[in-house]
Amino acid sequence: MKHFANCGTIRRRRSNDELLGQTVERLLIDAELFDGNRFNYAALILLGKRESLGRFLSNAEIVYEFRLDESAIQHDAREEFRNGFLAIQDRLWQTINSRNGVQHIQDGLFVRDIPNFNEEVVRESLLNAVCHRDYRLSGSVFIRHSPKLLVVESAGGFPAGVTAENIIGRAEVGGQKSEVRGQISDFLISDL
Numbered sequence: 001m002k003h004f005a006n007c008g009t010i011r012r013r014r015s016n017d018e019l020l021g022q023t024v025e026r027l028l029i030d031a032e033l034f035d036g037n038r039f040n041y042a043a044l045i046l047l048g049k050r051e052s053l054g055r056f057l058s059n060a061e062i063v064y065e066f067r068l069d070e071s072a073i074q075h076d077a078r079e080e081f082r083n084g085f086l087a088i089q090d091r092l093w094q095t096i097n098s099r100n101g102v103q104h105i106q107d108g109l110f111v112r113d114i115p116n117f118n119e120e121v122v123r124e125s126l127l128n129a130v131c132h133r134d135y136r137l138s139g140s141v142f143i144r145h146s147p148k149l150l151v152v153e154s155a156g157g158f159p160a161g162v163t164a165e166n167i168i169g170r171a172e173v174g175g176q177k178s179e180v181r182g183q184i185s186d187f188l189i190s191d192l
Contacts (some may be wrong), residue, residue: 001076006148007168008095008149013060017028023095028031028184030100033046033047038105041056041057041135044057044059044060044084045060045084045085045130045131045135046057046084046085046086047084047086047087048060048083048084049083049084049180050082053081053083053084054173057156059137059138059139059140060082060135061080061082061141062079062080062081062082062088062126062140062141062142062143063078063079063080063128063130063140063141063142063143064078064079064081064092064095064096064143064145065077065078065135065142065143065145066078066099066144066145066146067145068143068146068147069147070148070149077099079095080140081190085126085130086126087128089110089123092126093123093126096117096122096143096145096150096154097115097117097119098158098192099145099147100115100116100188101115101147101148102114102115102116103115108184116148116150117150117176122150124181125150125152126141126143126152129141129152129154130154132154132156133154133156134155134156134157135155137155137156139154139155140155141153141154141155142154146159160174
């Protein structure tokens with residue numbers, strides 16, 4: 001609990017004044033990351049220290065690789081991130097953005113600089129990769145980056161019977177979450 005009390009990420013992300021008055025323990029309980037006695041895997045994935053991730057969930061890491069030529073086998077730069085996602089998400093974006101190209105788009109008399117990769121889209125794809133991956137499978141989340149391509153890969157796939165073509169219709173049936181989301185939620189909320 002002491003680590004989380006000192007974690008600036010929690011306090012920095014709060015925008016609601018009511019939340020500022022909450023203890024860190026109460027916030028973690030309300031977020032269903034802590035039951036008063038033990039933390040769950042979701043807490044570890046989002047807030048864990050490197051040592052704890054290595055001990056309890058060694059596949060919870062993100063590997064970033066940059067290639068000037070997207071077809072090259074050898075990477076030109078590589079960095080490994082193994083800390084709670086909330087602690088590394090800004091550094092991940094900074095790493096990607098440091099090699100983010102810009103397109104110059106003529107708009108009448110003005111030229112607009114449009115980045116190749118939009119920050120919101122990249123952050124959302126990273127969050128999805130971390131939150132929706134199957135932690136029962138080995139393997140890291142991989143970010144493969146080149147000047148014109150950014151691919152985020154994570155372990156797992158669609159459950160039986162679900163394909164890219166029918167996922168929209170299968171993702172939610174009668175207001176109920178899908179089977180795979182239920183399985184992942186059950187795993188993430190399970191106790192360490």
